[in-house]
Amino acid sequence: MRFNAATLLSVLPTLWPCASARPSSSTRGTLQPRSASTGPYACSASSIPNPELFGAEITSLTAHEVHNYSTTGEAYAAGGVARNYTGLEFCQVNITYTHPGANDSVHVQVWLPLSGWNQRFLGTGGGGFTTGTMAPALAPAIANGYSAASTDGGHGIGVSASTWALLSLGNVDLHLLVDFASRSLHDMTVLGKAVTESFYGTAPQYSYWNGCSTGGRQGLMEAQRYANDYDGILATAPAINWHKFVTAEIWPQVVMHELGVYPDQCEFNAITAAAIEACDPLDGVTDSIIAATGLCNFDPHTLVGQPFTCDTDGTQRTYSSAAATIALETWNGAHTDNGTRLWYGLAPGSPLNGLANTNRTSNGTSYGVPFVISDEWIRLFVVKDPAFSTTNLTTAAFESIFRQSVQEYASIIGTDDPDLSAFRDAGGKMITWHGLADPLIPPNGTVDYYDRVVATDPEVMDYYRVFLAPGVGHCSGGPGPYPENALGALVDWVEQGVAPEELAATSPAVNGTVARRPLCPYPLVARWDGVGDWTEASSYECAASFV
Numbered sequence: 001m002r003f004n005a006a007t008l009l010s011v012l013p014t015l016w017p018c019a020s021a022r023p024s025s026s027t028r029g030t031l032q033p034r035s036a037s038t039g040p041y042a043c044s045a046s047s048i049p050n051p052e053l054f055g056a057e058i059t060s061l062t063a064h065e066v067h068n069y070s071t072t073g074e075a076y077a078a079g080g081v082a083r084n085y086t087g088l089e090f091c092q093v094n095i096t097y098t099h100p101g102a103n104d105s106v107h108v109q110v111w112l113p114l115s116g117w118n119q120r121f122l123g124t125g126g127g128g129f130t131t132g133t134m135a136p137a138l139a140p141a142i143a144n145g146y147s148a149a150s151t152d153g154g155h156g157i158g159v160s161a162s163t164w165a166l167l168s169l170g171n172v173d174l175h176l177l178v179d180f181a182s183r184s185l186h187d188m189t190v191l192g193k194a195v196t197e198s199f200y201g202t203a204p205q206y207s208y209w210n211g212c213s214t215g216g217r218q219g220l221m222e223a224q225r226y227a228n229d230y231d232g233i234l235a236t237a238p239a240i241n242w243h244k245f246v247t248a249e250i251w252p253q254v255v256m257h258e259l260g261v262y263p264d265q266c267e268f269n270a271i272t273a274a275a276i277e278a279c280d281p282l283d284g285v286t287d288s289i290i291a292a293t294g295l296c297n298f299d300p301h302t303l304v305g306q307p308f309t310c311d312t313d314g315t316q317r318t319y320s321s322a323a324a325t326i327a328l329e330t331w332n333g334a335h336t337d338n339g340t341r342l343w344y345g346l347a348p349g350s351p352l353n354g355l356a357n358t359n360r361t362s363n364g365t366s367y368g369v370p371f372v373i374s375d376e377w378i379r380l381f382v383v384k385d386p387a388f389s390t391t392n393l394t395t396a397a398f399e400s401i402f403r404q405s406v407q408e409y410a411s412i413i414g415t416d417d418p419d420l421s422a423f424r425d426a427g428g429k430m431i432t433w434h435g436l437a438d439p440l441i442p443p444n445g446t447v448d449y450y451d452r453v454v455a456t457d458p459e460v461m462d463y464y465r466v467f468l469a470p471g472v473g474h475c476s477g478g479p480g481p482y483p484e485n486a487l488g489a490l491v492d493w494v495e496q497g498v499a500p501e502e503l504a505a506t507s508p509a510v511n512g513t514v515a516r517r518p519l520c521p522y523p524l525v526a527r528w529d530g531v532g533d534w535t536e537a538s539s540y541e542c543a544a545s546f547v
Ligand SMILES: *[C@@H]1O[C@H](CO)[C@@H](O)[C@H](O)[C@H]1NC(C)=O
Pocket: 062, 063, 064, 092, 093, 094, 109
């Protein structure tokens, strides 16, 4: 079924009748092998020739069988809960290569199931400043029958960029930044597909991307720059708009510095709880989750002077005006002195301890704790001085850093080009979902991007859909309903032509009860029917508004 997103974005007069079309999750056996290939296959460097890779020189390729392997997989790859994978049997291929002249050394691993390959290839992404995580991303993939690849982007595996960002004071290693931002992901895809074909003797029938956060940004980068790499892309909570949002993540720290006040985290926790209490019912369902974030106009200044219990030490305290201002600024997002928005803030109800983090020294002096990715981005890539402090930025200094980040890095790592026509024309399909209680990446950046894609192509719903997930945190976590099998929905779209009219989602159990609810393609929202059990998915339908 096709529908025009531009029309929906204005006003949808009738309900979207998706409840009747809801496929039962039991029929969605999409991750089963479609026709599993059988071995044995030769897992040795001599049987896997060095792939061709434009612009690169392969310096080593090794291969060996790995038996009975166990590791913990990424939570987002398994319905939001980190899972242990055991008994994995695969051929591990390691490739090291360089881009001559760039003096880099990039490591790629390709994991190939020894049996039960589902004839699909999966490219996996990273998080923070990690280009790829290797085992935690690869294990869930091969456990589901995919051959899969991960890359270290030439800078190793670690969330921090401090080991590689600067060649010297003032000089960013731009080659490694480009590897992290884009180049090494395309390389990995070319290598992963070629090794898969050499090993099984047949090319993958379909190729998919799965990543969250930095991995979500990398997925959108692939759609924007390398439209033929993937048939299907799952780009979750994407760190797109990197040049803007990562810089703007420091905003709550700027506000605290300007006020000279660093409230304890328990005051922010209490404000978050008060916001949830005030705005939870706006969608018609009282479930401790704010679904109607856009309708939430709660002003924490109404709390000032009232008592609250500090949840970390049990003391009775009084809400301060400073904490109210900081919370509101974190929700409203970074702006110039004259009020022009520079970037979006977090939705009310999201934990504030990621971006408005504080602590106290042993003598009781409170101080701000900037979010590490934002702090490193500003210090290492924008100011290019590891000794720079992001804890005492004025609004004027922040504004100038924001502008500098946009000027220098938009084209390298912005990943916000709304023109997806090449991906569309290649037949690609893409799904993004983003938690509305994400404490690190404002979901409105994803909404902003999608609105801009819609503006370039009103038929975007034919190949790209975004789902907002109320009460879900960054990639996982939070009390909200988590998509059960977004990758499966993508596979169905690519291989069966079944476009996802909703994503089935389940919340973590509260006192033994789980709640199920559909996630709807933006701009639709899950509207409760007003009578049914609010924990049952059948009590909701996708509609233009909550009421
Ligand atoms: C690939 O690299 C990893 C990490 O260095 C190592 O543990 C593994 O043994 C290597 N595998 C092969 C086939 O070289």
